[in-house]
Amino acid sequence: MIKQLIISAPSSNAGKTTLTLGLLRLFKNKKIAIQPFKVGPDYIDPKFHQLACKKVGVNLDLFMMSQEEINTCLNFYGKEAKINCIEGVMGLFDGAKKDQGSTAEMAKKLKTPVLLVIDAKAVAYSVAPLIQGFVNFDKEVEIMGVVFNRVGSERHYDMLKEACDDINVRCFGYLSNLKDIEIPSRHLGLNIQEIEKFDIVIDKIANELNKTVDWQAILEASKEIEPSALLSTEKTTASKKIKFAVAKDAAFNFIYPQNIAAMEALGEVVFFSPIADVKIPDCDFIYLPGGYPEMYLKELSNNTEMLKSMKEFAENNGTIYAECGGMMYLGKAIISENNEAFTMVDYFDFEASIADKKLHLGYRTSAINKHIFKGHEFHYSSLVNDTETTINATITNARNGDTNTKIYKKQRVMGSYVHHYFGTSEKLLQLINEIND
Numbered sequence: 001m002i003k004q005l006i007i008s009a010p011s012s013n014a015g016k017t018t019l020t021l022g023l024l025r026l027f028k029n030k031k032i033a034i035q036p037f038k039v040g041p042d043y044i045d046p047k048f049h050q051l052a053c054k055k056v057g058v059n060l061d062l063f064m065m066s067q068e069e070i071n072t073c074l075n076f077y078g079k080e081a082k083i084n085c086i087e088g089v090m091g092l093f094d095g096a097k098k099d100q101g102s103t104a105e106m107a108k109k110l111k112t113p114v115l116l117v118i119d120a121k122a123v124a125y126s127v128a129p130l131i132q133g134f135v136n137f138d139k140e141v142e143i144m145g146v147v148f149n150r151v152g153s154e155r156h157y158d159m160l161k162e163a164c165d166d167i168n169v170r171c172f173g174y175l176s177n178l179k180d181i182e183i184p185s186r187h188l189g190l191n192i193q194e195i196e197k198f199d200i201v202i203d204k205i206a207n208e209l210n211k212t213v214d215w216q217a218i219l220e221a222s223k224e225i226e227p228s229a230l231l232s233t234e235k236t237t238a239s240k241k242i243k244f245a246v247a248k249d250a251a252f253n254f255i256y257p258q259n260i261a262a263m264e265a266l267g268e269v270v271f272f273s274p275i276a277d278v279k280i281p282d283c284d285f286i287y288l289p290g291g292y293p294e295m296y297l298k299e300l301s302n303n304t305e306m307l308k309s310m311k312e313f314a315e316n317n318g319t320i321y322a323e324c325g326g327m328m329y330l331g332k333a334i335i336s337e338n339n340e341a342f343t344m345v346d347y348f349d350f351e352a353s354i355a356d357k358k359l360h361l362g363y364r365t366s367a368i369n370k371h372i373f374k375g376h377e378f379h380y381s382s383l384v385n386d387t388e389t390t391i392n393a394t395i396t397n398a399r400n401g402d403t404n405t406k407i408y409k410k411q412r413v414m415g416s417y418v419h420h421y422f423g424t425s426e427k428l429l430q431l432i433n434e435i436n437d
Contacts, residue, residue, distance in 0.1 A: 002078055003222035005144065006114045008088035008103045010134060014119040015149030017045060019175060020087040022205035024052035026215055027083065029206060035081035037074070039103050040089035041376040041419065043254040047195050049087070052202050056257050060086065062101045063363050063398060064374040064421040067109060073258060083222060086112065092134060092141070096363055096398035104141045112223050113144035120160055121150040121177060128163035135169060144221045145170030147213060150177040170221070173213030181205055242267035245283035249273035251300060252326060254290040258423025265425040274329065275299045279309035285319045285432065288326025290419055294354050294381065297334055301342040314347045319435055320413040324379055327408070327415030328352035335384070348408055348415065350386035358382060363398040364405060364418045371430045375420035377405060412436055
């Protein structure tokens with residue numbers, strides 16, 4: 001039997017990622033098989049999850065995924081785990097519209113209890129009404145108990161625990177207000193190498209939690225779940241095996257594992273590096289995901305053999321799907337923060353610039369002909385000198401409002417700033433058909 005819990009907080013920056021990473025490492029150290037998941041579309045937290053417990057973090061997103069797909073993911077990726085640990089997004093009830101798509105909605109859909117992380121740095125008994133409000137706001141959301149973060153002393157913790165006792169909410173312990181254990185806010189520009197530097201920080205958090213948190217009680221209070229039936233892929237098979245080539249290196253690595261699983265269901269997946277390799281692999285379909293191309297402009301631009309190989313593939317009617325950083329790579333150039341232009345593939349007729357940063361953020365629904373694709377947009381760059389051809393697609397935000405986002409297509413190459421989720425073979429085949437049409 002698999003156990004399952006969700007870790008959330010009243011607001012962002014309360015310490016839910018810190019606690020999640022500490023518990024993942026602690027359970028790993030205790031030889032308890034654990035599988036991490038992340039509510040929402042974020043690519044960075046799952047990388048931290050993998051660092052903490054050596055298991056790939058998997059996104060669960062109510063906007064981009066159906067309930068059936070979420071259940072399938074929990075079953076497929078958590079099949080060998082003793083506990084599924086699901087980290088929430090933002091505050092517990094924060095959604096795209098009210099609580100739609102929030103951690104609270106996920107908790108209700110999955111009937112999974114929530115461990116609430118409370119930032120106690122500047123509060124004592126006043127946590128009682130705060131916690132009670134979250135417990136009583138929506139009775140369908142089960143709060144299994146709390147863990148306090150940034151606690152100043154044992155005396156401080158005693159005061160906090162008294163507050164929990166008075167409102168009859170279980171307290172599982174605390175994390176001291178330690179120095180140098182802050183996990184940075186997730187943002188564009190935090191690369192893989194920087195994430196790996198936090199390995200020693202995660203160890204420090206886990207060691208502290210081992211002393212101050214009743215992890216066994218947390219395990220016992222988590223919900224027992226029955227495995228859900230897997231989605232069948234038999235109804236959506238390709239006419240022939242497709243060979244997918246996926247860019248994956250320090251510059252391109254924003255990839256949902258479900259997208260790769262969908263490719264594997266339809267054929268074979270090989271990975272390559274636009275930074276280090278000199279040519280693309282033999283393949284039918286190239287996937288250029290997002291990532292951090294702006295941090296490797298010199299390396300990407302200097303790899304002229306790869307740029308040539310990519311352009312020849314595109315010009316010879318090769319199929320390419322590129323998103324965000326991958327799309328920028330296919331343009332004429334990427335302009336750095338210092339306003340220096342670095343030559344790229346020179347297939348799409350535009351340049352991407354990060355010289356004047358502007359945040360573009362939000363869920364997106366892309367209606368392309370009769371097909372609907374869900375995804376999200378998160379970037380600081382903008383396209384300039386853009387004369388490239390776009391397709392007739394309707395792209396709306398989470399509130400069904402219009403956006404300025406475009407989808408570009410030339411021959412069999414499609415690109416946009418949207419990170420689309422295509423985590424089933426059916427969705428992937430729809431995307432391939434739209435590109436090749």
